[in-house]
Amino acid sequence: MLTSSRTVTASMAAVRLLGGEAVLHAMPRVPMEWIPLLRQGLPSASIDAAIRLTRITQTDLARALNIPERTLVRRKREGTLSPEESAKLVRFARIVERAEMVFEDAEAALSWIQSPNASLGGVTPLSLLDTEIGADSVLDTLGRIEHGVFA
Numbered sequence: 001m002l003t004s005s006r007t008v009t010a011s012m013a014a015v016r017l018l019g020g021e022a023v024l025h026a027m028p029r030v031p032m033e034w035i036p037l038l039r040q041g042l043p044s045a046s047i048d049a050a051i052r053l054t055r056i057t058q059t060d061l062a063r064a065l066n067i068p069e070r071t072l073v074r075r076k077r078e079g080t081l082s083p084e085e086s087a088k089l090v091r092f093a094r095i096v097e098r099a100e101m102v103f104e105d106a107e108a109a110l111s112w113i114q115s116p117n118a119s120l121g122g123v124t125p126l127s128l129l130d131t132e133i134g135a136d137s138v139l140d141t142l143g144r145i146e147h148g149v150f151a
Contacts, residue, residue, distance in 0.1 A: 013097035014090060018042065019049030034090060042086040044076045050089065054096060054110055056126070064092060066130035091135055095125070098139060102146045117141065 012029065021027045023045045028034045051058055062069040065088040075081050081089065099109035113125045119141050120128060128134030 013100060014093040017050055017053050017093040017096055018046040018089065023049055038086045038090060039083050041080040041083055042089060044079050044081055046081070046089060047072060047076060050093060056110075056114070060114075060126065061092070064126050064129045065089060088130075091132075092129055095129060095135060095138055095142075098142050099125075102142045119144070 014034075015021070015024060015027060018024060023043055024037060025043070026033070026037055028037060047058075047061070050056075051061060054061075056064070058072060059069055062072050065085070067085055067088065071085075075085065096109065096113065099113055100106050103109045103112060116122050116124055120137060125138040125141070128138055
């Protein structure tokens with residue numbers, strides 16, 4: 001199987017954002033290696049890692065993931081996210097990572113994610129991550145920015 005260096009870099013950045021091997025107890029390098037982790041549920045400490053590294057509030061993260069904040073608090077006590085919640089958190093991490101690659105700067109990427117965007121109907125990219133279609137729209141917009149089409 002051929003794997004692009006961009007895919008490996010993306011996976012590694014998502015691993016870092018979710019707390020690294022110390023939290024995940026794994027080092028997925030390609031998308032297929034995430035599947036078993038998602039199926040068993042990510043450690044809830046990955047939420048805290050994402051909050052710490054992005055400086056997005058728990059309330060905003062819960063909204064972006066479409067997971068009630070009370071559920072996130074409960075999952076932190078329980079220690080593990082559900083497979084669906086894990087998939088949403090990885091989707092968030094992969095988009096943050098993609099923005100960092102496009103902007104070549106973590107601060108610029110996080111600012112872009114939290115700022116209203118005309119090409120996304122005037123809403124923030126973060127507000128669209130609660131759905132797959134919204135996340136795809138954010139990725140499409142990042143692709144246009146990367147290729148110099150700032151629509």
